[in-house]
Amino acid sequence: MKDFLTRNQVPFTWFELERDAEAGRLLAANGGDAEHLPLVVTSTGQALQAPSTMEVADALGISSTPSLPFYDLIVIGGGPAGLGAAVYGASEGLRTVLVEREAIGGQAGQSSRIENYLGFPSGIRGGDLAWRATTQARRFGAEMLLTSEVASLDVCGSARVVRLANGAELAAHAVLLTTGVAYRRLEAPGVDAFAGSGVYYGAATTEAQSCRDEDVYIVGGANSAGQAAVFFASTARSVTLIVRGQNLERSMSHYLIQQIADLPNVHVRPCTEVIGASGDDHLERLQIADLAAGTKEEVETSWLFVFIGAAPCTDWLGKEVQRDENGFVLTGPDLLTEGRLRADWPLERQPYFLETSVPGVFAAGDVRGQSVKRVASAVGEGAMAVALVHRYLELL
Ligand SMILES: Cc1cc2nc3c(=O)[nH]c(=O)nc-3n(C[C@H](O)[C@H](O)[C@H](O)COP(=O)(O)OP(=O)(O)OC[C@H]3O[C@@H](n4cnc5c(N)ncnc54)[C@H](O)[C@@H]3O)c2cc1C
Incomplete structure (x- = not known):
């Protein structure tokens, strides 16, 4: 909440x-x-x-209902890719609506500080970036349907129809999927019971004040875990990074490794994993295994933050939108097998670079197979998708 x-x-x-x-x-x-x-x-x-x-x-009163019966472009997902598309779509005259199930900003909105996004030399809080982008998209006339989850997508002739979980329907010429990824759950006995009461997935920024002078544990060895460690170091008594790999070099950016090394209250524990959690109403203890030494220990802590990768939010899509074995949406050249398109691709032309196996349905950002999982690339793909939507509309 x-x-x-x-x-x-x-x-x-x-x-x-x-x-x-x-x-x-x-x-x-x-x-x-x-x-x-x-x-x-x-x-x-x-x-x-x-x-x-x-x-x-x-x-x-922060949720809303669609104002038009038909749009040029429906963008599903309000992360950087969706926001990029909303800004470019609306500014280039497309009747654009963005549908977001939780909160604008996506994963980037949960980042305590994005240091490598172009134009912000001293970094920017993910929430601030999301807020600025939302204001910009609205200024150009993009409509935002917040706290609205998309449940299905259908093709009705030249229209693409999106159904929301609350039963409402939206229709448009084109749809852009920017539903990104959601955090993987940490699978260790007892951990699930404390989700929201000591165990958190990516909710670092809102919990920082509650962790003042406490011992915080973070699971993960990638940039998101590193950012959280640096962020908590300013309030927590100690921060322990539980990393499965032998070191951080292969999974984390050099600048973050450097920042962590300079913080006396952050401890990195390579070759370790959380194997259990216990407590009463709230997390109280974690069981940790040292994979190199083959030992186990129990530590007292009320705070565990988990950043162990993510799976694409594509479960709700039908089979006609082709995905790879991990559920990421295939687009453009990735739809070709041995240089040829599947027999059910209905058009003469080949799919555009960000177009899915359904003509007029595009995908951008983290949800797309082979995409670079970065804010800048998500924003860039969102913008590029709009250019391809224009090309698609010209031939309708
Ligand atoms: C903690 C953290 C820190 C990061 N730091 C950096 C960094 O410093 N630099 C960097 O370049 N990258 C960073 N990243 C990665 C970056 O945030 C992502 O690559 C980027 O957010 C991807 O954008 P996206 O729009 O593709 O997807 P997402 O950001 O995942 O957004 C997808 C959105 O779609 C919504 N959605 C999903 N399903 C539905 C549905 N059915 N209906 C409606 N809405 C739906 C979700 O609620 C979400 O808001 C970080 C990620 C995390 C988690």
Whole structure:
């Protein structure tokens, strides 16, 4: 909930039952019970007990309904690729709508600091980048449907029809898939039970204040884990990076390895993995295996952040949109086998570079097979996809 509110730029105050007297008072005043938390009280006084993010979005008026019966371009996913496409699509005169299920910014929106994005020499917070891009897309007239999950995509003649999980339908000439990837779960006994109560997936920025002077553990050896380690080092007492590989050199950018080496309270533990978690209501202990020494140990901590790679958000797509063995969407030249197209490709021309196996449906960013998993490349592909949509529309 904290992550959702922060990423949607909704100001809030957070009270913990164990720590703040105000929390108990609010719970009693709203007839809530401590078994069903969080209790969300809106500025108009509406109280929602253990609500879904969708219910909160509705109560706050930040979800919306489509304003047009038909669009030129529907962009699915509000990460850097989707935002790039929304800015270019709308600025070049396409009636563009972007549909996002959680919060604008995607993975980049969860990054504490993006250091290598062009034009920001001292880095930029992922949330700030997302907010700037949203403002820019809206200024050009792009429509944003927030907290709306896309459930299916169909072809009806020349129209591409997108159905939302709430039953609403949108139609357009072209669709761009920019649904990115979602974090893989850490599979170790006990870990699942503490998701949201001590175990977090990529929600680093919103939890930093709660971890002040605490011992924090991070699993992962890639840039996202490294960024989180640097970020927590400024508030936590200690940060321990649990890395399966022998070192960070093969998986993390040099600048981050350097920053970590300069931080006295960050410890890197190569050849280790988390093999279990335990506690009462909240995470209290982790079991860690040293793979090189063949030993196990238990450490006390209430905070585990997991950054162990991600899988593409493509489960909802039908078979007609071809994917590789890991679920990433195939586009353009990757659709050819031995230089030839599948028999069911219906057109004379070959698919455009970012076009999927369904004409008029394009893919960009992390969700696309063979893509470079970076903010700049996602934004670039979003922009390039719009150019290809123009080419597609000319021949309609
Ligand atoms: C913590 C972290 C730090 C990073 N730091 C850097 C960095 O410093 N530099 C760098 O270049 N890269 C960095 N990256 C990688 C970079 O953020 C990604 O490559 C980039 O965000 C990919 O953009 P995208 O738009 O393709 O996908 P995503 O960012 O994954 O966005 C996809 C969006 O689609 C939405 N979505 C998914 N399914 C649906 C659906 N069915 N309906 C509606 N919406 C849906 C998701 O909610 C999400 O918002 C970082 C990643 C992480 C996690």
